[in-house]
Amino acid sequence: MLLGLFSIFCSFCKKSHCASWMLLISFLLDMAVKTITRHLNLCSKSGAELNDFAVFTTFGLAPALLLGVDGPLNGFLAIIYVLAASFRLCFYSTAGISFTYKGLPCPYASCVLASTSLLTKGNTFILSCMTSLMILFMMDQSYYPHDEILESENWKKIVYLGGVIMLLLSPLSLTAFYCLIWSLSYIFFPDALWGKTACPMQQPLKN
Numbered sequence: 637m638l639l640g641l642f643s644i645f646c647s648f649c650k651k652s653h654c655a656s657w658m659l660l661i662s663f664l665l666d667m668a669v670k671t672i673t674r675h676l677n678l679c680s681k682s683g684a685e686l687n688d689f690a691v692f693t694t695f696g697l698a699p700a701l702l703l704g705v706d707g708p709l710n711g712f713l714a715i716i717y718v719l720a721a722s723f724r725l726c727f728y729s730t731a732g733i734s735f736t737y738k739g740l741p742c743p744y745a746s747c748v749l750a751s752t753s754l755l756t757k758g759n760t761f762i763l764s765c766m767t768s769l770m771i772l773f774m775m776d777q778s779y780y781p782h783d784e785i786l787e788s789e790n791w792k793k794i795v796y797l798g799g800v801i802m803l804l805l806s807p808l809s810l811t812a813f814y815c816l817i818w819s820l821s822y823i824f825f826p827d828a829l830w831g832k833t834a835c836p837m838q839q840p841l842k843n
Contacts, residue, residue, distance in 0.1 A: 639665070640694025647701035652758045655702060657808075659750035660815055662694050663743050664799055671786040688725055695742035696721030699749045703763055710760065713767055720771045721745070737780045740773035744783075744819045751816035755809060773823060780822070781831030792830075 643658035700714040700721075724739045752766045785792045795818060802811040822830050 637690035637693055640690065640698045643694070643698040644701055647698070647704075652702055652704075652753055655698070656750040656753045656812075659694070659698060659702075659746050660754075660803065660812070663747040663750070663815065664796070664803065666691075666694075666743050667783065667785055667796060671784070674784075674787075691742055692722060692725060695746040696725070699746040700767075702749055702753050702758075703767060704760070710764065713764055717767055717771055720774045724774045736782060739776055739778070740770065740780060740823060741783065742774065744822055745770035745774055747815050747819040748823070751812040751819070754812035755816065778826075780826045783822070783830065788831075 639658045639662040643655040643662070646652070646655035646658060696718055700717040703710045703714045703717075705711040705714060721742050724742065748770055749763065749766060753763055756762045785796045799811075799815060799818065802814050806814075
């Protein structure tokens with residue numbers, strides 16, 4: 637959540653480059669924190685509520701501010717994105733299939749927007765198009781597999797490790813491209829690459 641708040645601060649200071657990097661780091665850290673939490677059995681009602689707030693702040697509000705609020709169109713689109721993220725967290729995450737998410741998980745939408753912002757140097761038109769697309773995916777009623785990457789097949793762990801290594805060692809634009817391809821593969825090939833949809837009548841996890 638702290639990185640999300642820093643990203644919001646950077647956006648207000650007109651430093652979209654820094655704001656985007658905060659979101660990419662948050663995307664990777666979120667997966668690690670969720671894995672540690674599950675292994676140490678640290679889940680609780682208050683913890684789940686705090687997690688929802690952290691997800692909304694970091695992957696709902698902060699990415700929307702990458703658009704900026706200089707013009708009415710960008711401001712309106714940012715508001716719609718925030719509403720879509722909050723709507724998805726409040727309603728779509730309680731609708732009945734185990735080990736899946738209903739609607740695109742907010743961290744992946746955030747990763748796409750942050751990567752796009754970095755690769756296009758904050759091009760408003762392209763960013764607006766991608767934001768509109770992410771809104772549609774988040775509001776869509778399709779199911780996406782639960783992304784326990786660090787507790788799954790070895791190749792998925794390698795994908796995650798590759799993201800961490802590239803973040804630390806590779807050129808920044810290459811890291812953004814890697815994260816963009818990673819996220820888009822999850823969006824467009826959720827079952828083929830990242831898992832199979834589970835049987836209905838169980839409750840999905842939030843994200």
